[in-house]
Amino acid sequence: xxxxxxxxxxxxxxxxxxxxxxxxxxxxxxxxxxxxxxxxxxxxxxxxxxxxxxxxxxxxxxxxxxxxxxxxxxxxxxxxxxxxxxxxxxxxxxxxxxxxxxxxxxxxxxxxxxxxxxxxxxxxxxxxxxxxxxxxxxxxxxxxxxxxxxxxxxxxxxxxxxxxxxxxxxxxxxxxxxxxxxxxxxxxxxxxxxxxxxxxxxxxxxxxxxxxxxxxxxxxxxxxxxxxxxxxxxxxxxxxxxxx
Numbered sequence: 001x002x003x004x005x006x007x008x009x010x011x012x013x014x015x016x017x018x019x020x021x022x023x024x025x026x027x028x029x030x031x032x033x034x035x036x037x038x039x040x041x042x043x044x045x046x047x048x049x050x051x052x053x054x055x056x057x058x059x060x061x062x063x064x065x066x067x068x069x070x071x072x073x074x075x076x077x078x079x080x081x082x083x084x085x086x087x088x089x090x091x092x093x094x095x096x097x098x099x100x101x102x103x104x105x106x107x108x109x110x111x112x113x114x115x116x117x118x119x120x121x122x123x124x125x126x127x128x129x130x131x132x133x134x135x136x137x138x139x140x141x142x143x144x145x146x147x148x149x150x151x152x153x154x155x156x157x158x159x160x161x162x163x164x165x166x167x168x169x170x171x172x173x174x175x176x177x178x179x180x181x182x183x184x185x186x187x188x189x190x191x192x193x194x195x196x197x198x199x200x201x202x203x204x205x206x207x208x209x210x211x212x213x214x215x216x217x218x219x220x221x222x223x224x225x226x227x228x229x230x231x232x233x234x235x236x237x238x239x240x241x242x243x244x
Contacts, residue, residue: 001026001192002161007046007056007067016042017053018216024161027190031203031224034213035239040196041088043213044163047194048083049076061160081109084154088166090146092138098125098149099134102156109157124152128182144175151182162186164195200243204228212236 002024009017017039024030032040045051047058053067060082065071092101102121106112112120125134128148138146147167154162164183168176180202187193187206197203203210203224210227212220212235220227220236231237 001028001061002047002194003057003059004047005057007043007053007058009042009046009051009053016216017046020056020216020218022211022218024192024194026160026192028208029187029193029195029206030209030211031195031197031207032211032213033197033200033203033239034211034219038213039216040213041165044085044165044194044196047161047163048080048085050085081157082159083161083163084157084159085163086147086150086154086165086167088170090138090143090150090170092146092149092153094138097135097137098130098141098145098152101138101149102153105153105157120156121152124155125149127155128152129178142175143171144178147171147179148182151179151186155186161192161194164193164197166196166198168197168199200228212239214239 002022004020004022007017007020020043032043034040042051046053049065055068057064057066058079060079063078063082065075065079093104096104099118099121102124103114103117106117106120107114122134125131128151130145130148133141133145167183168179171179180199184206207224209221210224211218212227214235220231220233227236228240231240
């Protein structure tokens with residue numbers, strides 16, 4: 001499903017990712033944890049070419065990009081068509097209703113007519129518990145509701161893989177649960193997911209594998225039980241101790 005080999009990216013003199021390898025099977029949930037600045041979000045953005053690595057290979061199903069050579073626009077588009085992304089700060093169009101935000105990709109990317117796109121948008125909003133909010137604008141929605149619109153929008157493109165970048169970190173604490181509930185529902189339904197999060201309880205409940213990153217490398221990986229309760233690396237233990 002997803003294969004990442006020897007991924008490197010530099011911004012000037014800053015070497016942000018230092019040879020990341022990652023394999024994700026279809027239907028699995030991978031959760032990435034680690035301190036701020038460890039490269040988690042950059043890795044996620046490299047998976048759908050929002051950031052262009054300096055070297056390495058990213059392969060999602062039959063879409064493969066080898067970054068040693070300058071990838072073509074066609075290769076980048078093919079990679080992005082495999083994924084949906086849910087951003088930390090929602091990234092909704094403020095002048096579109098919830099339904100229109102979900103419809104936008106259906107109409108512009110998938111070339112679905114507006115009547116059918118509206119039907120799909122309504123079904124996806126129902127899936128995330130927002131049936132009554134279809135015609136509300138983002139300013140009329142809570143942060144948790146806006147993020148659930150973002151999830152519905154990502155689902156609208158029928159992706160093989162959904163990337164979640166700190167999907168709850170911008171939310172008030174009482175709104176976090178409603179977003180995590182939708183994410184857990186997707187995991188239970190077999191959606192392949194790569195999730196960057198600070199929600200350790202969610203990671204423990206939902207992840208098939210946890211990656212702990214620091215300073216641009218994967219320090220430790222394993223089951224949630226292994227990483228959270230029996231870490232092998234001292235750096236992992238230091239990070240977990242600070243969370244207690």
